[in-house]
Amino acid sequence: MKRFIIVGAGQAGLQVAESLRRGGFDGEVLLVGEEASLPYQRPPLSKKYLLGEVEAPRLLFRPADHYAKLGIACHLGVPVAKLDKENRIVYLADGAELCYDRLALTTGARVRELTVPGAGDPRVCYLRGLNDAENLRVRLSQARRVAIIGGGFIGLEVAAIARGLGCEVAVLETQSRVLQRVVAPVVSDFFARIHRERGVNIQLAQQVSAIDATPDALTIITADGSSVVADLIVAGIGVLPNIELARASGLLCDGGIVVDEFARTSDPSIVSAGDCTMHRNLLYPRPHRIESVQNAVDQAKVAAGTLLDHPVAYAQVPWFWSDQYDFKLQMTGISTGYDELVLRGEPEKGAFSVFYYADERLIAADSINRPAEHMVSRKLIATPGGCYPKAQLADTAIDLKTIF
Amino acid sequence: MPKVIFVASDQTRREIEISGGWSLMEGAVQNDVTEIVAECGGGCACATCHVFIEPAWLDKLPEQTPSEKDLLDCTAVPRQSNSRLSCQIKLTPEMDGMVVHLPQRQT
Numbered sequence: 001m002k003r004f005i006i007v008g009a010g011q012a013g014l015q016v017a018e019s020l021r022r023g024g025f026d027g028e029v030l031l032v033g034e035e036a037s038l039p040y041q042r043p044p045l046s047k048k049y050l051l052g053e054v055e056a057p058r059l060l061f062r063p064a065d066h067y068a069k070l071g072i073a074c075h076l077g078v079p080v081a082k083l084d085k086e087n088r089i090v091y092l093a094d095g096a097e098l099c100y101d102r103l104a105l106t107t108g109a110r111v112r113e114l115t116v117p118g119a120g121d122p123r124v125c126y127l128r129g130l131n132d133a134e135n136l137r138v139r140l141s142q143a144r145r146v147a148i149i150g151g152g153f154i155g156l157e158v159a160a161i162a163r164g165l166g167c168e169v170a171v172l173e174t175q176s177r178v179l180q181r182v183v184a185p186v187v188s189d190f191f192a193r194i195h196r197e198r199g200v201n202i203q204l205a206q207q208v209s210a211i212d213a214t215p216d217a218l219t220i221i222t223a224d225g226s227s228v229v230a231d232l233i234v235a236g237i238g239v240l241p242n243i244e245l246a247r248a249s250g251l252l253c254d255g256g257i258v259v260d261e262f263a264r265t266s267d268p269s270i271v272s273a274g275d276c277t278m279h280r281n282l283l284y285p286r287p288h289r290i291e292s293v294q295n296a297v298d299q300a301k302v303a304a305g306t307l308l309d310h311p312v313a314y315a316q317v318p319w320f321w322s323d324q325y326d327f328k329l330q331m332t333g334i335s336t337g338y339d340e341l342v343l344r345g346e347p348e349k350g351a352f353s354v355f356y357y358a359d360e361r362l363i364a365a366d367s368i369n370r371p372a373e374h375m376v377s378r379k380l381i382a383t384p385g386g387c388y389p390k391a392q393l394a395d396t397a398i399d400l401k402t403i404f
Numbered sequence: 405m406p407k408v409i410f411v412a413s414d415q416t417r418r419e420i421e422i423s424g425g426w427s428l429m430e431g432a433v434q435n436d437v438t439e440i441v442a443e444c445g446g447g448c449a450c451a452t453c454h455v456f457i458e459p460a461w462l463d464k465l466p467e468q469t470p471s472e473k474d475l476l477d478c479t480a481v482p483r484q485s486n487s488r489l490s491c492q493i494k495l496t497p498e499m500d501g502m503v504v505h506l507p508q509r510q511t
Contacts, residue, residue: 062434
């Protein structure tokens with residue numbers, strides 16, 4: 001009987017396993033994961049879970065008996081020590097040796113850690129996994145002053161939660177605006193404003209140079225000599241792809257595990273999907289690595305197809321979302337390289353969309369509290385040609401759903 | 405725990421118990437009702453947990469938010485008057501026995 005092993009039991013890993021079964025694979029499927037938990041949803045960790053509105057069991061994608069029913073054997077709580085691709089063996093840290101016919105690497109990403117002096121204090125927290133979220137939830141409930149390093153999605157989502165819990169909150173961002181890497185200035189300004197209106201002290205262009213930790217408080221010292229005092233620090237300064245296992249085995253890696261549009265790595269028996277991949281998407285001229293649920297799910301389906309010898313090229317418009325207070329930001333497409341913006345609606349009213357054009361072509365859209373406009377945008381961007389009259393997109397009197 | 409009867413587009417019926425306070429979508433996904441996709445995980449953001457509620461039960465459901473109304477125009481199978489997004493329906497004891505029809509596809 002053939003055996004396919006999946007290393008990494010997150011959203012992508014689970015999707016590979018389920019897609020193999022739905023695709024009719026009748027061999028062995030082994031899902032290997034470093035975390036002890038069955039696969040769970042990560043997005044709520046920085047949202048409802050931190051607020052205490054949902055408990056861990058509710059985050060599980062599937063109940064425990066689902067795996068047995070589908071014939072997916074889970075090896076959880078054990079990291080992989082080594083991959084020998086020549087002999088097709090996965091070595092687990094507990095000494096187990098698992099042979100495979102084909103392998104999927106869905107190893108995800110981990111947080112980038114602060115390296116400034118004082119960053120090792122246990123009151124400096126991160127947020128990626130369930131354990132991080134549990135630690136942060138407890139610490140947030142005891143903190144009065146919270147300082148957040150990084151004005152990206154994690155930083156701003158945690159800021160919103162901490163304010164909701166009644167904490168004093170400061171956000172320190174190195175760039176001149178929040179969310180700089182992913183959205184246009186009009187969207188950055190909107191989010192900075194809603195946080196400031198709710199009492200968050202947002203400090204832009206602030207470089208953290210050290211953390212002075214005493215038993216009573218943590219003091220963040222910035223490059224310009226100012227300081228922020230807090231009981232708890234949360235650093236949300238990005239993630240690093242987990243590529244070490246792949247690289248040590250000799251797989252080609254370049255800012256991620258390199259895969260083609262069929263999720264194939266440089267080894268014909270190994271595919272890879274999700275946050276860990278530097279991948280080809282036929283809709284884009286260059287490979288990229290993105291961190292999203294959409295990519296984890298859609299690329300995992302492609303990887304499973306390849307494992308089953310039914311290759312289908314990856315060509316999906318990416319989408320992302322973030323929840324802050326009562327605002328839902330939904331993004332689709334990749335806005336990098338845009339040369340023109342079209343605004344639909346008024347940011348002052350708290351619900352609007354921004355369309356990104358490059359060379360007269362619609363390439364991306366951000367929608368704030370406009371979920372239907374987001375859904376329509378996904379279709380518009382996915383349609384080849386992508387030329388839509390900007391005046392129509394900007395005119396709120398025209399229902400976008402009627403354009404498509 | 406309220407019981408809900410899911411009826412697939414091929415008329416296959418499944419009876420599922422769902423914890424009170426959970427959403428209809430969560431109960432479905434956790435019980436392998438694969439016709440519910442729920443791409444966004446329950447955020448009223450994607451229209452892939454679309455269901456048709458047996459009309460007799462409609463008045464037991466919470467009011468639709470403007471977002472849900474708007475998103476119901478974006479479902480893969482066109483909306484009908486009894487369309488809802490299952491992530492927006494929290495189970496209550498009054499929904500015990502509710503019949504929910506599943507669309508043929510969600511994307």
